[in-house]
Amino acid sequence: MDAFYHYFTLTLIGIYWFLVAGVTLRVVLKRRSVSVSLAWLMIIYIIPVVGVISYFMFGELNLGRKRADRAREMFTPFGEWFSLLNECQAHTPERMDVHISPIDELCNRRIGIPTLCGNSLDLRTNPEEILESIIEDINHAQSSIKMVFYIWHPGGVADAVASALIQARKRGVEVKLLLDSAGSPRFFRSSWYTMMLDAGIEVRQALSVKPWRMFLRRLDLRQHRKIIVIDDDVAYTGSMNLVDPKYFKQDSGVGQWIDIMIRVTGPTVNVLSAIHSWDWEVETGKRELPRIPECPLIEAERPLPIQVVPSGPGMPDHLISQVLTVAIHQSKHTVRITTPYFVPSADLTETLKTTAQRGINVELIIPHKNDSLMVQWASRAFYTELLEAGVKIYEFDGGLLHTKSVVIDDLFCLVGTVNMDMRSLWLNFEVSLAVEDQEFTHQMDHLQKQYIKQSYPIDLVEWQERPIRNRVLERFYYLFNPLL
Known part of the structure; x- marks a missing residue:
């Protein structure tokens, strides 16, 4: 029996040694920042077993086979849609100044999205004002509402947004809601999730968290965007999740979260709508690109050029x-x-x-x-x-x-x-x-x-x-x- 345990222990040590050696080679041969590689090597060697498991779970950008295949197939049709924006009247490089021109060139070459003029922006800094503005625009929606958020946390004025979406769906507005699985667990356990589904709202979990997928997809890869698009005419984006700060993380000891959102009108809305369509197709396989904006420009208007810069798996790196x-x-x-x-x-x-x-x-x-x-x-x-x-x-x-x-x-x-x-x-x-x-x-x-x-x-x-x-x-x- 002692000999059995002796050889069993040696076998486990040998397996672990081969795992550590294999992961070490993987870290060294992977092309990325030297500081990141060194940090991973220290984690692997300082924390035995846990370090190796952590690398399998979090060490590489792995979207999962199904989503990765979709992203590769999507890049060409979405790229063609983005490239058509260069023919839009709102793409006027001659009206851009020195700061944004090189960014327009960079994004155009790498992902095909040009800088577009003819927009208007409203900065919103008060959470109640932000949520009330969103509700007002939802109440005026005629055809479609698209939303993607990292966190939806029920409570307070956030519940009034949920109610407004249900009422919009009841009057025939198409509503598509994409929420990150790890960021919005309370929403998916709440009655609002069931009520939205019952009302006919399409609700999807982005990047669902399932421990058994640790070898198939990086578990901490998150859908962190915050986008609302209404009728392809009005959009919101910024740092604020769909939460009422008075009801969110009140026991964390950090105070209320301080955020902004920006209300956008103009041709940039269509680009944000396309980003939502990208995320929706990655999760569902269903494609629905927005219309190409025409956007006739008046010379007297201030140009207000905006470059939308998306990132994430399937899009150009960094x-x-x-x-x-x-x-x-x-x-x-x-x-x-x-x-x-x-x-x-x-x-x-x-x-x-x-x-x-x-x-x-x-x-x-x-x-x-x-x-x-x-x-x-x-x-x-x-x-x-x-x-x-x-x-x-x-x-x-x-x-x-x-x-x-x-x-x-x-x-x-x-x-x-x-x-x-x-x-x-x-x-x-x-x-x-x-x-x-x-x-x-x-x-x-x-x-x-x-x-x-x-x-x-x-x-x-x-x-x-x-x-x-x-x-x-x-x-x-x-x-x-x-x-x-």
Whole structure:
């Protein structure tokens, strides 16, 4: 019996050794950031067994065979639809300024989506105002409502949105709702889910979470977009999930979530509608592309060019990251960023440091308290090198600052669903709007300055005197940055 256990133990050790060796080779041979590869190797070797399992679950961008096959088949027809936008009257490169022109060229070449003029934007910053505006537009819907969200959390005014959707369906409006499976578990357990289905609303779970699929698809890959499109005439996007902050995560100890949404009209609505159609087809296999906008332009109107920048599996790799880098490198005076989750790649870290070192005023606003302690500690691991390079860091103390925005030179801005972490920039389904309009950018600039008034600056000298315990926690959680 002792001999049996001896050989059984040796066999298990041998199997584990081959697994570790195989995963190590996979990590080394995979083409990606060296820092990410090193982090994964440390996880694999420091945490036996769990490290290997974690790599199988989270280590590679794996959409799953069925969805990946659909995405490959979809790229050509969607690309053809996007390319037709170049013939739209709203695509007028001559009316674009220096900040957005290279982004138009980049996105056009990589995914076929051009920058379109002739839009209007309304910035909404109050959660009740946002939800009431959405309800009003739903109540005026005539033909279709399309929605995709990471989180739908029942309660408060969010329930009034659900009721408005049911009433819209009863009067004959087609309603398609796509919600992330991991982000919206309370919705799928609520009575609203059943009532919507009974009313005839098409509700789909995006990227359903099933542990037995860990070897077939990356489980933490998430549908993180927030898009509403009504009659292909009005759209919303931004950082806010379909939640009433007064009823959402009240026991997390971080305060209410601070968000924005942007109400869009004009040709960009059709592009956001197409992004929803992409997500819907990935999940259901059903295709329904919106009409191509005609959008006659009046020369006297301010052009208000908007570039829609989507990302996610099946779309060109790292597109949003590239747009962000191009935008920051063009800055002449200021770069100000708000993000709830700050765990940047080595490339983004160097971009921010280099920008500050060439004399640009670079400001970073992030929450003082975060709903993820791992992210909170990992974020602070970057403070020292950024502060030493001249980046100004502010910690917001008025709730969980969830707004994702970048304002450059008070002339150009990026707003949307994208956090400054590798998950958003490399993995998830995300969407961002690149906007070159002085009036709208002034509004974003003013909002960011209001955030700074509710923040306190991090002083380099004081930061360097923080306790050793804090430094240890920062470096420990930094090791897990591929998972954050």
